[in-house]
Amino acid sequence: MSLIVQKYGGSSVADAEGLKRVAKRIVETRKAGHEVVVVVSAMGDTTDELLDLAEKVVPVPGGRELDMLLSAGERISMALLAMAIKGLGVEARSYTGSQAGMITDAQHGSARIVDVTPKRVREALDQGAVAIVAGFQGFNRGTGDITTLGRGGSDTTAVALAAALGAEVCEIYTDVDGVFTADPRVVPSARKIDRITSEEMLELAAGGAKVLYIRAVEYARRHGVTLHVRSSFNNNEGTLVVASIEGENVEEPIITGVAADLSEAKITVVGVPDIPGKAAQIFTIVAKTNANIDMVVQNVSTASTGRTDISFTLPKSDAQAALTALTAEQAEVGFDSLQHDDQIGKLAVVGAGMRSSAGVTAQLFTALFEAGINIEMISTSEIRISVVTRADTVNEAVRVVHKAFGLDADTEAVVHGGTGR
Amino acid sequence: MSLIVQKYGGSSVADAEGLKRVAKRIVETRKAGHEVVVVVSAMGDTTDELLDLAEKVVPVPGGRELDMLLSAGERISMALLAMAIKGLGVEARSYTGSQAGMITDAQHGSARIVDVTPKRVREALDQGAVAIVAGFQGFNRGTGDITTLGRGGSDTTAVALAAALGAEVCEIYTDVDGVFTADPRVVPSARKIDRITSEEMLELAAGGAKVLYIRAVEYARRHGVTLHVRSSFNNNEGTLVVASIEGENVEEPIITGVAADLSEAKITVVGVPDIPGKAAQIFTIVAKTNANIDMVVQNVSTASTGRTDISFTLPKSDAQAALTALTAEQAEVGFDSLQHDDQIGKLAVVGAGMRSSAGVTAQLFTALFEAGINIEMISTSEIRISVVTRADTVNEAVRVVHKAFGLDADTEAVVHGGTGR
Numbered sequence: 001m002s003l004i005v006q007k008y009g010g011s012s013v014a015d016a017e018g019l020k021r022v023a024k025r026i027v028e029t030r031k032a033g034h035e036v037v038v039v040v041s042a043m044g045d046t047t048d049e050l051l052d053l054a055e056k057v058v059p060v061p062g063g064r065e066l067d068m069l070l071s072a073g074e075r076i077s078m079a080l081l082a083m084a085i086k087g088l089g090v091e092a093r094s095y096t097g098s099q100a101g102m103i104t105d106a107q108h109g110s111a112r113i114v115d116v117t118p119k120r121v122r123e124a125l126d127q128g129a130v131a132i133v134a135g136f137q138g139f140n141r142g143t144g145d146i147t148t149l150g151r152g153g154s155d156t157t158a159v160a161l162a163a164a165l166g167a168e169v170c171e172i173y174t175d176v177d178g179v180f181t182a183d184p185r186v187v188p189s190a191r192k193i194d195r196i197t198s199e200e201m202l203e204l205a206a207g208g209a210k211v212l213y214i215r216a217v218e219y220a221r222r223h224g225v226t227l228h229v230r231s232s233f234n235n236n237e238g239t240l241v242v243a244s245i246e247g248e249n250v251e252e253p254i255i256t257g258v259a260a261d262l263s264e265a266k267i268t269v270v271g272v273p274d275i276p277g278k279a280a281q282i283f284t285i286v287a288k289t290n291a292n293i294d295m296v297v298q299n300v301s302t303a304s305t306g307r308t309d310i311s312f313t314l315p316k317s318d319a320q321a322a323l324t325a326l327t328a329e330q331a332e333v334g335f336d337s338l339q340h341d342d343q344i345g346k347l348a349v350v351g352a353g354m355r356s357s358a359g360v361t362a363q364l365f366t367a368l369f370e371a372g373i374n375i376e377m378i379s380t381s382e383i384r385i386s387v388v389t390r391a392d393t394v395n396e397a398v399r400v401v402h403k404a405f406g407l408d409a410d411t412e413a414v415v416h417g418g419t420g421r
Numbered sequence: 422m423s424l425i426v427q428k429y430g431g432s433s434v435a436d437a438e439g440l441k442r443v444a445k446r447i448v449e450t451r452k453a454g455h456e457v458v459v460v461v462s463a464m465g466d467t468t469d470e471l472l473d474l475a476e477k478v479v480p481v482p483g484g485r486e487l488d489m490l491l492s493a494g495e496r497i498s499m500a501l502l503a504m505a506i507k508g509l510g511v512e513a514r515s516y517t518g519s520q521a522g523m524i525t526d527a528q529h530g531s532a533r534i535v536d537v538t539p540k541r542v543r544e545a546l547d548q549g550a551v552a553i554v555a556g557f558q559g560f561n562r563g564t565g566d567i568t569t570l571g572r573g574g575s576d577t578t579a580v581a582l583a584a585a586l587g588a589e590v591c592e593i594y595t596d597v598d599g600v601f602t603a604d605p606r607v608v609p610s611a612r613k614i615d616r617i618t619s620e621e622m623l624e625l626a627a628g629g630a631k632v633l634y635i636r637a638v639e640y641a642r643r644h645g646v647t648l649h650v651r652s653s654f655n656n657n658e659g660t661l662v663v664a665s666i667e668g669e670n671v672e673e674p675i676i677t678g679v680a681a682d683l684s685e686a687k688i689t690v691v692g693v694p695d696i697p698g699k700a701a702q703i704f705t706i707v708a709k710t711n712a713n714i715d716m717v718v719q720n721v722s723t724a725s726t727g728r729t730d731i732s733f734t735l736p737k738s739d740a741q742a743a744l745t746a747l748t749a750e751q752a753e754v755g756f757d758s759l760q761h762d763d764q765i766g767k768l769a770v771v772g773a774g775m776r777s778s779a780g781v782t783a784q785l786f787t788a789l790f791e792a793g794i795n796i797e798m799i800s801t802s803e804i805r806i807s808v809v810t811r812a813d814t815v816n817e818a819v820r821v822v823h824k825a826f827g828l829d830a831d832t833e834a835v836v837h838g839g840t841g842r
Binding site: 016019020050053054056057058059061064065066068069071072073075076078079080082083084086087092093094096099120144 | 437440441471474475477478479480482485486487489490492493494496497499500501503504505507508513514515517520541565
């Protein structure tokens with residue numbers, strides 16, 4: 001008997017019908033002889049609705065009380081799901097993050113898991129019951145308070161439980177069939193990826209792919225948890241996220257997928273004195289605002305002025321605080337001015353095959369050039385190349401690059417392509 | 422510095438505006454120098470909405486999972502209320518039933534409080550914070566599970582906390598000005614009662630007055646907690662529910678108030694053998710269905726047949742189960758038939774003054790007779806007389822009796838009458 005952790009997102013349990021559909025699937029898995037632990041998110045838009053309500057009460061809700069509020073969402077979905085499963089004749093018990101032993105630090109709104117002690121979950125399984133666990137929430141031992149893990153925290157809950165319980169697989173159910181070579185809404189010819197390494201998945205998630213959260217993929221990678229991203233609306237095989245893909249080197253594609261991200265803004269610090277320590281000074285100031293800096297580019301110094309420009313991207317929501325902090329320190333740092341651009345788009349091409357393939361960067365730039373798309377920033381890692389373009393050209397850039405690297409479903413170059421299962 | 426427990430029902434916190442209004446009142450109480458513990462119900466119709474959702478998932482939701490589901494309602498209201506209070510510059514912290522030490526037995530849906538250990542509430546008060554506690558919910562130590570106290574449980578939570586913390590007063594906020602001599606929607610001339618004994622309040626609540634739940638009044642009586650029932654929409658003094666009313670004997674009214682109840686049905690067991698033990702047998706059968714039997718009347722035996730009829734009232738929702746159970750045992754008990762009547766109304770007149778006043782029953786029956794209202798059942802206690810009439814005559818009966826006992830606001834006989842505060 002193997003143990004399977006299944007995670008269902010809000011769109012899979014948006015209403016009573018969805019809950020019953022998901023319950024049926026869980027019961028089928030249980031009856032197939034598996035032990036089943038289910039992690040569930042709040043129903044549909046519940047979390048956003050609770051946030052809206054909080055914003056009607058106070059301008060900037062947060063901290064302990066916001067976590068207490070938001071944790072009600074999973075409590076509703078998990079209790080209903082347990083009822084639905086029991087209604088199908090299979091014993092089920094729901095557990096809050098606290099009851100399931102999701103121990104976190106005290107950082108409300110973005111708590112980190114420090115320990116997982118799923119004693120009650122294990123007991124429920126030993127008694128033949130399905131255990132339903134609230135995603136997204138935990139408990140701090142020091143304060144005795146409820147915490148939440150931040151957006152996408154339910155994926156992390158599922159992976160952490162899978163690791164702690166030694167699950168065979170952690171199935172992440174969503175409303176799409178798996179991880180695609182690009183967003184199918186942007187690239188209709190995008191193909192579902194059958195298998196992807198966690199390293200590549202991390203880069204795709206960092207590049208803007210929404211299907212999995214970086215944090216959950218990273219947790220899975222570190223703890224050797226196999227993820228299976230699949231649809232809760234059909235029985236198709238989805239995408240397996242694995243540590244490494246053996247025996248496929250011959251056919252290994254250069255590029256696994258293309259991701260895009262429209263949620264970032266660019267800040268340029270203009271006229272920074274080109275002396276050692278200035279970049280460190282700037283990023284220390286920004287770091288104090290808790291801004292999540294993504295790409296950084298420093299232009300070469302203009303010899304005549306001894307000054308340079310430093311550009312970086314960060315979430316749009318973090319930009320204002322960063323600008324304010326930098327302005328306050330302008331005299332200290334000695335830069336000339338700040339530029340703020342929130343009309344950028346980021347494109348990332350990801351593939352483990354890049355490591356052994358020369359010319360990927362050239363091929364990428366050529367494709368974009370031929371399509372008349374201007375590149376504003378470039379950043380590369382071992383298996384990823386990210387470029388910043390105008391926001392309104394990024395979708396076209398994704399299509400062009402997807403085609404150029406032979407990922408389109410109608411070309412022969414597809415290697416990770418699905419078999420239509 | 423005195424400690425005040427305030428309980429706000431769902432109608433007082435139905436939306437963001439209501440929450441802010443209540444927060445303002447709490448902050449005023451705190452700033453007046455009191456320690457404040459707030460017990461809050463779920464917002465508006467949340468509990469009913471959650472129940473509806475559960476019924477869409479399974480035909481008869483119940484047990485552990487229903488309690489888990491319903492407890493989400495208070496979690497939402499209490500977190501929002503804490504935020505609203507903090508937004509006004511006063512520290513506030515919300516606590517679930519479990520965190521506030523509301524220890525109950527394991528009877529899901531109607532748990533009884535077995536211990537109250539409000540350690541964290543006391544700590545919050547010691548640190549100058551307002552403590553917000555979820556009404557209606559508790560925690561069973563043996564199972565580690567969340568429980569709920571049943572409808573009206575928030576009143577009980579408030580009284581239990583007031584008792585455990587030694588509060589000066591437990592204020593029950595509602596959408597009316599206090600306890601009235603009769604339902605003002607039925608009797609426009611009804612008067613607010615300034616002070617009432619807990620004994621009388623118990624009888625009024627048992628008679629159908631909705632403003633307080635029997636269980637909370639009983640808990641308050643046993644633990645010597647003073648209740649103050651008042652409106653959250655104005656600053657008027659409400660009704661004080663006290664152990665006894667001293668020094669007003671001279672003016673003590675015979676009747677304090679009149680209550681009506683349309684939620685009961687009547688079952689008559691026809692042709693019961695008039696031999697010892699038959700009544701006990703019948704009520705044992707009914708008790709096994711957990712029906713809440715209220716009034717019981719046994720007619721005198723018809724000498725010629727040696728048989729008698731036994732009638733009793735019970736909540737309409739309990740009637741079907743009782744009928745089924747009795748039918749199953751008909752041969753065993755030996756009765757002839759069952760009659761079921763769900764078109765009854767119950768009227769109760771309550772007053773401590775009855776003890777020392779002869780003729781109250783006669784006065785009541787005369788008033789009803791003169792109004793042409795037929796009495797079907799009668800039951801009396803030391804300070805209450807209840808009668809059953811046709812459902813469609815009960816409101817008229819309340820008006821007639823209210824007037825007959827001099828409770829109408831425009832008569833001179835009002836004794837407990839308010840001063841317009």
